[in-house]
Amino acid sequence: DTGVSQDPRHKITKRGQNVTFRCDPISEHNRLYWYRQTLGQGPEFLTYFQNEAQLEKSRLLSDRFSAERPKGSFSTLEIQRTEQGDSAMYLCASSLVERNEQFFGPGTRLTVL
Amino acid sequence: AQTVTQSQPEMSVQEAETVTLSCTYDTSENNYYLFWYKQPPSRQMILVIRQEAYKQQNATENRFSVNFQKAAKSFSLKISDSQLGDTAMYFCAFMKPVLTGGGNKLTFGTGTQLKVEL
Numbered sequence: 352d353t354g355v356s357q358d359p360r361h362k363i364t365k366r367g368q369n370v371t372f373r374c375d376p377i378s379e380h381n382r383l384y385w386y387r388q389t390l391g392q393g394p395e396f397l398t399y400f401q402n403e404a405q406l407e408k409s410r411l412l413s414d415r416f417s418a419e420r421p422k423g424s425f426s427t428l429e430i431q432r433t434e435q436g437d438s439a440m441y442l443c444a445s446s447l448v449e450r451n452e453q454f455f456g457p458g459t460r461l462t463v464l
Numbered sequence: 465a466q467t468v469t470q471s472q473p474e475m476s477v478q479e480a481e482t483v484t485l486s487c488t489y490d491t492s493e494n495n496y497y498l499f500w501y502k503q504p505p506s507r508q509m510i511l512v513i514r515q516e517a518y519k520q521q522n523a524t525e526n527r528f529s530v531n532f533q534k535a536a537k538s539f540s541l542k543i544s545d546s547q548l549g550d551t552a553m554y555f556c557a558f559m560k561p562v563l564t565g566g567g568n569k570l571t572f573g574t575g576t577q578l579k580v581e582l
Contacts, residue, residue: 378481382568383575384568384569386570391574391575392574392575393468393555393557393572393573393574393575394555394570394572395510395572396569396570396571399567399568399569405567406567407567416497439508442509444509446568446572450512451497451514451559451561451568452514453568453570454510454511455508455509455510456508457507457508458507458508
């Protein structure tokens, strides 16, 4: 399968714990995006990378959130000191710079108890 | 900032019938892209159709077509010959392209849950 993959698919954690999600984009895609989707809402942009450079971060991305794409391939999104309000589906997407179509992964569903 | 509005939270249609999903958006940009994405119960988002704002011709993809009214900032999706597999959440999305400093990030509406019934 050469699509976007995300791991884990589901994560349940207790409030205050740290969690890390991984996204593997389509191999030749140089852009990678993170979105957050809460129940009944459309996805909201969090941040994006072009190769290894993080080019934009949303105001939704508080100081507890950090994302990396160290070698320009896979990316990680870490949430420190999780809060119940962080419960959501975290979606990753990738694209080529010269193309406007984003391909989405299956998402990681986070539940903070 | 751009906003996307989908005023129909839920819709239903009989199999083989035609349904139209509405979307309006607000932007001061002249060059942009509009998309319809489908999110089936399995949750993976799939691109349905794309429209470039500079093209007057409405995009079509098999049973899916759009009615793009740039002046009215309206972008509706028509699904013809509806099939059970079309049951999903449909999201309208706006993109300001890279060349105009947009970064290609998507701004989504709140979605329309479409149910296709026998």
